[in-house]
Amino acid sequence: MFALVASGFTNIYLTQPVLPVLQQEFGVSVAEAAWSISAVILGITLANIPFGLLADALPVRPIILLGGLMIAAAGLFTSTADALSWHVAGRFTQGLFIPALTTCLAAYLARVLPPDRLNVIMGSYVAATVLGGLGGRLLGGWIHPPLHWRYALVSAAALTIVSTVIAWWLLPREGKRVRPDHASRVGFLDLIRQWRVLRLVFSGMGSFFVFSSLFNYLPFRLAQPPFALSTNAITAVYLVYIMGIFIGPMAGKIANRWGSGSTLLAGAAVTFASVLLSALPWLSGVVAALLLLCAGFFTVHAASVGALNRALAHGHGRANALYVLFYYLGGWLGVSASGLAFQTWGWAGVMGVCVGMLAFPALAGWQLQREQESGN
Structure with missing residues (x-):
C-alpha cells in the first residue's frame, strides 16, 4: 500500500521543478507551462467523486490495477509528446486515474482492516503521499538531468506498473459487503x-x-x-x-x-x-x-x-x-x-x-x- 500510494503521487508533481525547462522547450508562457501540473490536479478533481462511487459499488482491487496501468500508459505517452497540447492531454489523463490509487484505496482499507489497524495504516498512507510528492519532484529535476525530463516520466511509469501489479497480487481480497443502513445514506447535497x-x-x-x-x-x-x-x-x-x-x-x-x-x-x-x-x-x-x-x-x-x-x-x-x-x-x-x-x-x-x-x-x-x- 505504501509503495502504491507513493508511486501514484510521484506522477503528480513530476514536472514541477522543470517548468522553466518546459516553458523554453515548448515555447510557451509561464501560465501555459504550469498546465503540466494544473492539468493533473484538474483530472483528479473531476474524477474523485466518480471513483468514490465506483469504490462503493465494485471490488476495488481491479479498479486499482486498471488505474495504475492507465497512469503508467499516460505517462509513457506524455514522455513522447512534442507539443504542449499533447503533453497536457497526457498529464490530464494521469490525473483522471490517480483517484484509483487514492480514493479507492482508502475505501478498500476501510473495508478490509479492523479499526485499530486502520488508524496505523492510514498514518502510513499520509506519509506515503508526502514521500511520493517529494520523490516526484526529485525524480523530475534532480535524479534525471532537467533537460532529460522525459526519462523521468518513463521511470515514474515503470515504478507505477511494478507497484500496481505487486499491490494487486498481494493485497487481500475483500470479504462480503455489509449493506449500509438508511441512516448512513447521506447525499452530497x-x-x-x-x-x-x-x-x-x-x-x-x-x-x-x-x-x-x-x-x-x-x-x-x-x-x-x-x-x-x-x-x-x-x-x-x-x-x-x-x-x-x-x-x-x-x-x-x-x-x-x-x-x-x-x-x-x-x-x-x-x-x-x-x-x-x-x-x-x-x-x-x-x-x-x-x-x-x-x-x-x-x-x-x-x-x-x-x-x-x-x-x-x-x-x-x-x-x-x-x-x-x-x-x-x-x-x-x-x-x-x-x-x-x-x-x-x-x-x-x-x-x-x-x-x-x-x-x-x-x-x-x-x-x-x-x-x-x-x-x-
Whole structure:
C-alpha cells in the first residue's frame, strides 16, 4: 500500500521543478507551462467523486490495477509528446486515474482492516503521499538531468506498473459487503447544505490553494535574479517537503489537546507568515518560508480532516470524497490563478491571492474556537 500510494503521487508533481525547462522547450508562457501540473490536479478533481462511487459499488482491487496501468500508459505517452497540447492531454489523463490509487484505496482499507489497524495504516498512507510528492519532484529535476525530463516520466511509469501489479497480487481480497443502513445514506447535497461541513471543506481548499501556488511558481522566482539558481539547486529546495511526514501526526495531537479551532488558527497564522517571508531576497529566507509553509499547511490539512470526521455521525465516505474534491479544486485554482497573477504583478501578485485564500481556514478556526468555548 505504501509503495502504491507513493508511486501514484510521484506522477503528480513530476514536472514541477522543470517548468522553466518546459516553458523554453515548448515555447510557451509561464501560465501555459504550469498546465503540466494544473492539468493533473484538474483530472483528479473531476474524477474523485466518480471513483468514490465506483469504490462503493465494485471490488476495488481491479479498479486499482486498471488505474495504475492507465497512469503508467499516460505517462509513457506524455514522455513522447512534442507539443504542449499533447503533453497536457497526457498529464490530464494521469490525473483522471490517480483517484484509483487514492480514493479507492482508502475505501478498500476501510473495508478490509479492523479499526485499530486502520488508524496505523492510514498514518502510513499520509506519509506515503508526502514521500511520493517529494520523490516526484526529485525524480523530475534532480535524479534525471532537467533537460532529460522525459526519462523521468518513463521511470515514474515503470515504478507505477511494478507497484500496481505487486499491490494487486498481494493485497487481500475483500470479504462480503455489509449493506449500509438508511441512516448512513447521506447525499452530497445534504453535506453541502451543512455549514459545519462546508467551512472545513473550504478550509482545506484554501490551504492547498496557497501551498500549490507557492511551490508551483517557486522555480520561476528562484531561477530569476537575485537567486539565479540552477534546476538542480531549485529541486534541492523541495527537500523541505519531507516535513509533512512529521507535521501530520503532530497536528493531530495538538488538535486533541487544544481543539481543532485553535489548531486551524495557528496553522493559518503560520502559513500567512510563510507567504510574507517568501518575499525576502535571500535564499535562507525563502527556505525558512517553505519550512513554515509546510508546517502551516499540513497543520491546517490534518485539523480540517479531523474536525470534518468528528462533526458527522453518518456519511463519512461521501464527506471525505467531497473534501478531496474541493481540496484538489483549490490546488488547480491556485496554480491557474497564481500563474496569471505572476505574469501580471510578479511574486507580489502570487502573495496577494494567497493571503486572500487564507481567510477560509482562519474563518473555520475562529468559528470552531467560539463553539468550543461556548460548549456547542
